[in-house]
Amino acid sequence: MTAFRPVNDVAVSTAGVELHYGETPVLKGIDVSLSKGKTLALLGPSGCGKTTLLRLVAGLLAPTKGSISIAGQVVADAASGAFAPPEKRNLGMVFQDYALWPHLTVGGNVSFPLEMRGIGRADRKARTMRALERVGLQAYADRRPSDLSGGQQQRVAIARAIVAEPQLILFDEPLSNLDRELRENMVGELAELITSLGLTAIYVTHDHSEALTLADDVAVMRGGLIEQLASPDKLIASPATPEVADFLRLGGIADLECRDDLWFFKGSDVALLRHEGRTGNVVRVLIPTSAISAGEIAPGRLAATVLRSQFRGDGHLATVALVGPSNVELQVLSRAKLRAGEGVGLSIDPTQVHCFGNTVLSFNQEISQHA
C-alpha cells in the first residue's frame, strides 16, 4: 500500500490520523491508502479503533491530528481545520443494525438518498428498482422492513447504500446481527456484489474469515494502530507479529532455542527441527495448523495431549498441548474426532514453520523431529 500510485487512482487516504477522547488516544497514527474499486477490511478485537476510523472517513468525527482525503480531495485536516460533513463526501453506509425506517416501505427506504439529492420521481423509481434488483429484492418494494428476514433487511440497507452510486461504501459490521449460516451465505453474496458493481469499500469486522473472504487488503488493528496491512494471501503466508497470527487463528505460537544446530522448544529437550544456528539463539515461530498432521504416537512424531476439540465444517479442530515443553499449544485439524485427554503423535512440515522478527530462518533443509 505504500507503493507510488497516481493520485486519481486513490479512493481514500489517511495521513498520520490520530483521534483522542480527552487525554485518551484511541487512534495513534493511521496511514492507509485505498485504490478505487478495492475493498479494505479493518479487522481487530473489540476496542482497537476500527469503528472510530470508519467514522472519521464518514465525517461523523473529526481527527485530532492528521488528514483524510477522498478521491484526491481533502475532507478533513486537523492542522487547517478543514472539514467536509458526511453529506458532502458522496458515501454510502451500511450499519450492523440496518438502520431502516420502519414507517417507510422497502422502496421508500431505498429511494431516500435520491430524494435528499432532489432527484425527480420517475428517475427515483427507476433507480430504486434497479438497486433492489441488484440485491434480488425487486419483488419486495412495497413491503415494510418488518415483514422481511434479517438477511433481507440487510440487503435493503445495501440497496439504499448503492442507489446513489456513491464513490465509496462504508460497512460497519453489517453481518454481525445475522445467524451463522445466513452470515456465511451473505459474505459470499456481498463479495460478489462488491466485485460486480466495482465498488470501493471499507469494511469493519472482528471476524477474520469475513475479512479474508471479502477484502483485497486487510488492516489488522490493535490498540489504535495498524499492526499489519496486506493482502489476505500475504497475511496468511507472512504474519508480521505473533498477535496478527493469533488473531487470524493461523496456528500455534512457540519459542524455539538453538543448541548444536537443533531447534528445541524453549526450556525442553524436545526438538522441532534441525537448522544451522548459534547456540543460545531464541526465535518465536508460528506453527500453522496446515503444517501439522496427527496420528498415533510413534517414534519420530511429537507426543501431545488433546485439550479440546470443536467441529468446524471440514473436520475437527483440536487444541493440543505438547508433552514436554511447557505452554506450547498447537491446533490440529483431524477427520476423526479427538477427545480431551487423548494422546496423539504429531508430524510437522518444517517448510511451513514461520519465523517472526528479523531473524531469517528457512526451515527447509533436511529435517527430522526428535522427541
Ligand SMILES: Nc1ncnc2c1ncn2[C@@H]1O[C@H](COP(=O)(O)OP(=O)(O)OP(=O)(O)O)[C@@H](O)[C@H]1O
Ligand atoms: N465517545 C467516546 N468517548 C470516549 N471513548 C470512546 C468513545 N467512543 C469510543 N471510545 C473508545 O475508543 C476505543 C475504540 O472504540 P471503537 O468503537 O473504535 O472500537 P472497535 O474496534 O470498533 O470496537 P468494537 O468491535 O467493539 O466496535 C474504545 O476503547 C472505546 O471505548
